[in-house]
Each structure stands twice: as C-alpha cells, then as structure tokens.
Amino acid sequence: METTRAPTESSRTCDVPFSVKEIGEADDLLAFFRREFEGRNWFFRGHANVDWCLKSSLERYCDDFGFTSLERPIVESWLIDDFWRTVAVHDREIPPSNDFQDILALMQHYGAPTRLLDWSYSPFVATYFAIESSTGASAVWAINGDWLEREANRVVRSFEPTLPEPTQYDKTRDSDTFLKLFMPHLSVGGSGPGRFVYTVNPRVLNTRLSIQQGVFTAVGDVSGSFSDNLSRFSEIGQNLVKIVIQKPVGHAVLAILYRMGISRASLYPGLDGFARSLRAKMHALRAVRTKLRFDPGPSKTTK
Secondary structure, eight states: OEEEEOOOGGGGTTSSOOEEEEEOOGGGHHHHHHHHHTTSOEEEEEESSTTOOOOOHHHHHHHHTTOOGGGHHHHHHHHHHHHHHHHHHHOTTSOOOOOHHHHHHHHHHHTOOOSEEEEESOHHHHHHHHHTTOSSOEEEEEEEHHHHHHHHHHHHHHHOTTSOOHHHHHHHOOHHHHHHHHOGGGSTTOOOOOOOEEEEOOSSOOHHHHHTTEEEEEESOTTSOHHHHHTTOSSHHHHEEEEEEOHHHHHHHHHHHHHTTOSHHHHSOSHHHHHHHHHHHHHHTHHHHTTSOOOOOOOOOOO
C-alpha cells in the first residue's frame, strides 16, 4: 500500500516543490519502487530524518559556522586547496591528481564539505541509508535523471550561454570542461557561475562509490542553495519526489533489506562496516536469536 499526494504548501518547506509518497507497508517495498520508478532513470538519496531538505555538506557547513552565501565560494576554494596539498601526507597510496572532479569525489568520500550530493541508482541502497540510523520517520528522495539532463541543458543554453552545455561535459568528463561548467571563476577568462544542478560522475570510481551504485549531483553556483540552483527548472514537482517511511515500517524494511544482502557490511567493506552492520543483523534475526540460549563456549577453569 502506498499513498500519493500532489505538491502542496506543506511540501514546499524546503523552498522547492516536490511530490510526496509514502510506503504504507514493508511488504510493498519491491512493488512500490517497481510501480513508481521502473523504466526511468531515477536517482535516490536516503535521509534519516523526514524533515531534512536537500543540502550539500558545504551548504550545511557554511550555515552551521555562520559563513554567508557570498563567502561559500571562498570557503570551498580553501577547503579544496587544503585537501589537495595535504592528502598525500595522510595517505600516500592515493595517487596525486589535479582533476577537480576527482578531488571533490575524494573529499566527499572522506567526509570533507563539498558541493556534491550523494545519490544511488539503487532505491534499496538509498532506503537502507534512510532507515539504518533513523529514530523516527525517514525519507528517500528521488530525482528524475533524464529530466535533470534535459532541464540543465535548457537552462544553461537559455540563461548561461558563456558556459559549456552539460552534455558537452558528459562527452569528455575531463577536468577542463568540469571547471568551465561548474567553476568558471577558476578558469582563465572564465565568467561568473550559473545556477543549475547536474550530475557529476568521475571517470575513476572508488570502491565504495561502485558498490553503492553511486552518482553525484552538483550545483553550478555554490553561493545559492540546492533549491536556488534548481529554481529555473520546469515541472520540478513531478520529477522530485520525497518518499516517506514511518518508523514501524522502516524497522520491518530493514530486516527485508538485510535478507537482500544490503547492510553496512556490504556497502562499507572492512571491519568498520561489518561492526556497524551487526545492529541490522540482530534486528533481522531477532525472531530466531531471541529464542536461543547464548552459549559462549566452554569455560576455562584454573587449577
């Protein structure tokens, strides 16, 4: 069971219109995503809090520490410069790169503030991230990738004619075109930034991004919010969807996802991911495990 509501004033609290849907029952999970999103190029992003809006870590960081919107480009430049100059000191196995899209992807991977937003091609991976640590209602955001491509090219062509079209970046995905499109102020003879949102997919994917079927979006103008950069796009409400998952449903869905092989252990290879996956594992197997007596093994006695 799922319910659908058209964009209303209550769904505009994030300063951008969007549709709202709700997964009513955990057993409807597969059917819901197949019915609503199959056959189209959608990206998905999980939020542990249903009230969180779409904001990059750079936007949240600047808001938290009192940097103004006009200071965001300066903050971003310093963060990139500090990371690029120092990364090899902390991890000599990371190959040096002057490609800004690779640097931003690395920064995002290790938790530094960037203009990027993480998404996944998999609705189930995004759902896991939404409900894994949620203490209440959570949400999965969905955005139509085909619409994003079409509208970004229209907006750049109409309002930012000095910038390369996003499809030109898609053809090369090289650092020079990336800079001219997303950071023209850093290019020789470049113009001011344009307001739009588009996908960023580095040529070289790290292990985690590959496993999580990840893709990024980036805003064209970091002095504006994600909502500001999306505001020139048409038909936003039909192509940006928030899927609400209430807490009881989320707990049941977590068990289903674990049995599908989606957990911290699979999404974050290594001991850290495995250790954090035990929370979901215990919940998924609680019906069996709580009926069994735990036996730690033979005890050792001292003679």
